[in-house]
Amino acid sequence: MRNNLYDAIKNILHFHSCEQEGLRSGQPSFSDWLNAYDDLSDELNYHDHTVKMMKDSIKLWGVEAQKMMIVEECSELITSISHQLRGRQSNVEEEIADAEIVLEQARVIFDSKKIDEIKKEKLDRLNKRIIKAKQL
Numbered sequence: 001m002r003n004n005l006y007d008a009i010k011n012i013l014h015f016h017s018c019e020q021e022g023l024r025s026g027q028p029s030f031s032d033w034l035n036a037y038d039d040l041s042d043e044l045n046y047h048d049h050t051v052k053m054m055k056d057s058i059k060l061w062g063v064e065a066q067k068m069m070i071v072e073e074c075s076e077l078i079t080s081i082s083h084q085l086r087g088r089q090s091n092v093e094e095e096i097a098d099a100e101i102v103l104e105q106a107r108v109i110f111d112s113k114k115i116d117e118i119k120k121e122k123l124d125r126l127n128k129r130i131i132k133a134k135q136l
């Protein structure tokens with residue numbers, strides 16, 4: 001998901017905040033609202049379609065095969081970053097895209113809520129480390 005969905009949500013929230021606070025410079029027109037709504041609707045549909053594709057791929061090829069794809073794509077990403085670090089030709093961006101796709105499938109295979117909970121804890125811990133490091 002995601003930067004586009006994030007941006008669409010952020011845009012709607014920004015417009016809402018501007019209206020709530022009565023900020024003249026930021027008050028959206030009716031057309032702005034319609035465009036923002038359309039963007040968000042498109043992004044949500046794209047997200048739903050992506051999740052359906054992840055589920056379909058698992059149904060078609062099976063959990064074990066898709067777990068193997070996760071292993072392979074993450075391995076290709078590791079190799080491409082290693083190549084880049086050693087000054088060799090690499091395709092890091094392509095391998096990141098591949099890894100993100102199989103990790104979307106992993107969210108269908110494994111417990112997505114648990115992943116989100118753990119991710120939040122780890123991001124909170126990282127944030128505390130950043131704050132502490134900036135104070136030094």
Ligand SMILES: [Mg+2]
Pocket residue numbers: 073076094095098
């Ligand atoms: Mg790959």
